[in-house]
Amino acid sequence: MITVELKQLITKACEQAGFSDVEVxxxxxxxxxxxxxASNVALMLAKQVGQAPKDVAEKIKTNFASNSLIKKIExxxxxxxxxxxxxxxxxxxLKIILAQGDSxxxxxxxxxxxxxxxxTDPNPFKAFHIGHLMSNSIGEAISRIAxxxxxxxxxxxxQGDVGMHVAKALYGLKAGQNLMTAYAFGSKAYDENETAxxxxxEFNKKIYNRNDEEINKLYDGGRAESLEQFETIYxxxxxxxxxxFFESEVAGFxxxxxxxxxxxxxxxxxxxxxxxxxxxGLHTRVFINSEGLPTYEAKELGLAKIKHDTYPYDYSIVVxxxxxxxxxxxxxxxxxxxxxxxxxxxxxVPHGMLRxxxxxxxxxxxxxxxxxxxxxxxxxxxxxKVKEAKKESNLDDATLEQVAIGAIKYSILKQDITKDIIFDxxxxxxxxxxxxxxxxxxxxxxxxxxxxxxxEGLMIDAAKVEVPGLVEKLLTRYPEIVYKAGENLAPHHLTxxxxxxxxxxxxxxxxHKIVGGEAGGYRLALSAxxxxxxxxxxxxxxxxxxxxx
RNA sequence: GUCUCCGUAGUUCAAUGGAUAGAACAGGGGACUUCUAAGCCUCUAAUAUAGGUUCGAUUCCUAUCGGAGACACCA
Numbered sequence: 001m002i003t004v005e006l007k008q009l010i011t012k013a014c015e016q017a018g019f020s021d022v023e024v025x026x027x028x029x030x031x032x033x034x035x036x037x038a039s040n041v042a043l044m045l046a047k048q049v050g051q052a053p054k055d056v057a058e059k060i061k062t063n064f065a066s067n068s069l070i071k072k073i074e075x076x077x078x079x080x081x082x083x084x085x086x087x088x089x090x091x092x093x094l095k096i097i098l099a100q101g102d103s104x105x106x107x108x109x110x111x112x113x114x115x116x117x118x119x120t121d122p123n124p125f126k127a128f129h130i131g132h133l134m135s136n137s138i139g140e141a142i143s144r145i146a147x148x149x150x151x152x153x154x155x156x157x158x159q160g161d162v163g164m165h166v167a168k169a170l171y172g173l174k175a176g177q178n179l180m181t182a183y184a185f186g187s188k189a190y191d192e193n194e195t196a197x198x199x200x201x202e203f204n205k206k207i208y209n210r211n212d213e214e215i216n217k218l219y220d221g222g223r224a225e226s227l228e229q230f231e232t233i234y235x236x237x238x239x240x241x242x243x244x245f246f247e248s249e250v251a252g253f254x255x256x257x258x259x260x261x262x263x264x265x266x267x268x269x270x271x272x273x274x275x276x277x278x279x280x281g282l283h284t285r286v287f288i289n290s291e292g293l294p295t296y297e298a299k300e301l302g303l304a305k306i307k308h309d310t311y312p313y314d315y316s317i318v319v320x321x322x323x324x325x326x327x328x329x330x331x332x333x334x335x336x337x338x339x340x341x342x343x344x345x346x347x348x349v350p351h352g353m354l355r356x357x358x359x360x361x362x363x364x365x366x367x368x369x370x371x372x373x374x375x376x377x378x379x380x381x382x383x384x385k386v387k388e389a390k391k392e393s394n395l396d397d398a399t400l401e402q403v404a405i406g407a408i409k410y411s412i413l414k415q416d417i418t419k420d421i422i423f424d425x426x427x428x429x430x431x432x433x434x435x436x437x438x439x440x441x442x443x444x445x446x447x448x449x450x451x452x453x454x455x456e457g458l459m460i461d462a463a464k465v466e467v468p469g470l471v472e473k474l475l476t477r478y479p480e481i482v483y484k485a486g487e488n489l490a491p492h493h494l495t496x497x498x499x500x501x502x503x504x505x506x507x508x509x510x511x512h513k514i515v516g517g518e519a520g521g522y523r524l525a526l527s528a529x530x531x532x533x534x535x536x537x538x539x540x541x542x543x544x545x546x547x548x549x
Numbered sequence: 550g551u552c553u554c555c556g557u558a559g560u561u562c563a564a565u566g567g568a569u570a571g572a573a574c575a576g577g578g579g580a581c582u583u584c585u586a587a588g589c590c591u592c593u594a595a596u597a598u599a600g601g602u603u604c605g606a607u608u609c610c611u612a613u614c615g616g617a618g619a620c621a622c623c624a
Contacts, residue, residue: 025565026565027565027567030564030569030570030571031568031569034568038567038568040566040567046604047603047604053604077567077568078567078568078604078605080567080568123624160623160624163623163624164623164624165623165624247624269621269622270621270622272621274621274622281552282552283551283619283620283621285620285621285622286621286622289622290622291622293622295621295622295623296623296624299624321618322554322617322618322619323617323618323619323624324618324619324624325553325554325618326552326553326618326620327619327620327624329553350554352554352555352617353617353618355617360617360618364623382587385587386587389586389587390585403587411561414561414562414563414573415561415562415563416562416563418555419554419555420554420616420617420618422561427561427574428561430561430574431587432573432588433573433574433587434561434562434572434573434574435587437587438573438587438588440587441585441587442587442588444587445584445585445588448585449585453584484565487565492562492563496562496563496564496571496572499572499573500571500572506588506589507588507589507590509584509585509588509589510580510581510588510589510590511589511590513583513584514584516584549585
C-alpha cells in the first residue's frame with residue numbers, strides 16, 4: 001500500500017535528519033490544497049528534541065530522498081509535512097483497479113486466520129424482527145470485511161430453541177394461536193395467570209426432557225416452521241450460514257461443564273449455581289437455575305467449546321446487541337477459568353439497540369416490527385416514489401427488493417455500530433442523499449455510461465490523461481478504507497467513504513461529458529474504475545448492485 | 550443506588566489528539582434543448598455545562614446535567 005511506502009520514506013528522512021524512534025502517522029488533509037497525505041511527525045518530535053516544529057519539519061523535508069512518487073513536499077500550518085503525489089500515481093491506479101477488478105481493495109491483514117462470526121441469532125417460535133435485521137446486517141458486513149482481509153470466515157447462527165420463551169410459545173400454540181402470536185399470548189398468560197404460569201414452567205421441563213408426546217409434536221412442528229421462515233429471510237438478505245447451533249444441542253454439555261467446576265469456578269447459592277463475578281469487578285449471574293436447568297450462561301459456555309470442536313477458530317467473534325455486554329463479560333470471566341485459550345480467542349462485538357420512538361421493542365407484548373413487513377413497506381415506498389418521479393418504471397420486483405434492502409442495510413451500517421438507532425420508518429430509511437439507493441444509483445449510472453460507449457474503448461493513453469481530481473484521489477484510498485474498516489470492525493468507514501466517492505463522481509458526471517470527445521477513453525476508464533470500486537465496497541457491506549434502476 | 554455506553558446544525562449521522570468541525574434530510578436560492586433528475590450547484594445552521602492535561606481537545610481525565618443498558622434464577 002502507498003501509505004506503507006510513504007511511511008518508510010518519512011522514517012528514513014527523519015533518521016537522515018538525526019531524529020530516531022519516530023512513529024509516523026499519516027492522514028488525508030480535509031482539503032486537497034494541503035496535499036494528498038500529511039504527517040504530523042514534526043509536531044510530535046518538536047518537544048522531544050527541543051526545537052520549533054517548523055524547523056524540524058524543514059529538516060525532515062531537506063533530507064527526503066528524491067523519488068518518482070512525490071511531486072512536492074510543503075511545510076504548512078503549525079508544522080505539518082504535506083505530501084503531493086505525482087499525477088501519474090493516480091492515473092496509473094486506474095489501470096490497477098481495472099486489472100484487479102473484483103479483488104481491488106483486498107488485503108492480507110489476517111491472512112490464513114480462521115474466524116468464526118456469530119450473528120443474527122433469532123429465536124425459533126419468536127418473530128424475526130428489525131433488531132435481528134440489525135445484527136444480521138452488521139455481522140454479515142463484518143464477515144465480508146474479514147474475508148477481504150484474508151481470513152477464512154465461517155458464519156454461525158446460534159438459536160434459542162429451548163427455554164422459557166419456547167414454553168410460553170407452546171402454551172400459546174396449544175391454545176390455538178399461530179406462530180406469529182403464540183409467544184405474546186403465552187407471555188401474557190404467564191404474567192397474569194398463576195395456573196398458566198405453573199403450566200408453562202412444566203412445559204419448559206417437558207421440552208428439555210422430551211417426555212410428552214403432545215408437547216414434542218407441537219414443538220417439532222413449530223421449530224421446523226420457524227427455521228424455514230428464517231431461511232427465506234436469509235436468502236433475501238444475502239446471508240448463508242455455515243453452521244447453525246441450537247441451545248438444545250449445547251445445553252447438556254454446558255450444564256456438565258458448570259457441574260464439573262462447582263466449588264472451583266462456580267458456587268451454590270439459594271438452590272442455583274452461580275458465578276460470583278464480584279471478584280472480577282462484575283456481578284453474579286446464574287448458570288444453573290434452581291429448577292436444575294441451564295440458563296443462557298451455561299449454554300453459551302458449552303457453545304464456546306462446541307464451536308471450537310466444529311471449526312478450530314483462531315478468532316471467535318460474537319455480534320450481539322449491547323444489552324448483553326455486561327453479561328458477556330461474566331461469561332468470559334467464567335470461560336477464562338475453564339478454557340483460557342478459548343476465552344482469549346473470543347471477542348464480543350456489541351452493537352447498539354434498535355429502538356422504536358415509543359421505546360424498546362418487545363416481542364413479549366407483540367410490539368415488534370418484523371423484518372418481512374419492513375422490507376415490504378420499504379418496497380412500497382420506493383415503488384410509489386419511482387412512479388412519481390419517472391413516467392414509466394422499468395423496475396422489476398427483484399430490483400425493487402434489492403434497492404429496498406439496500407436502503408435498510410445502509411441505514412443500519414452508515415453509523416458507528418455501537419450507537420443505538422431510534423427507528424422511525426419515515427425518517428430512518430432514506431432513498432436519496434446519504435443512502436443505499438444513492439450508491440446503487442451511482443453504480444447503475446456508471447454501467448449505463450459504459451454501455452453507451454459502443455465504439456470507444458477504455459483508454460488511459462498518456463497523451464489524453466486528465467489532471468487527476470477528487471474522483472481519482474478518492475479511488476486510490478479505497479484499500480486503506482477496507483483496511484481501516486477491518487482493523488476496527490467498523491463497517492461505517494466504508495459507507496462514509498463510498499458516499500464520498502459517489503458524490504465526487506456525480507459532481508464530475510454533471511460537469512463532464514463522458515462518452516465521446518477528446519478524453520472519452522480516459523473518462524470511460526474513470527467511470528469503470530468508480531463502478532468497480534462502488535461494486536466492491538457495496539459487496540462488502542452486503543448491498544446488491546443492480547445494473548439498472 | 551452501583552457499573553457500562555452515549556450527548557455534535559431544527560432532524561439523522563461523520564470527523565486514527567491536528568489545519569476553516571464534514572455530509573444528508575428539512576428550509577431558502579439556482580442551473581440544464583447534454584451520456585439515468587433516486588442526480589448537480591449554492592445559502593442558512595452544531596461540539597450539553599464547568600474545570601483540567603496538551604504546542605493543539607468533538608476526541609483524553611474529573612465533576613455536573615441529560616439519555617440508554619445491565620445489576621440472580623429471561624435471552
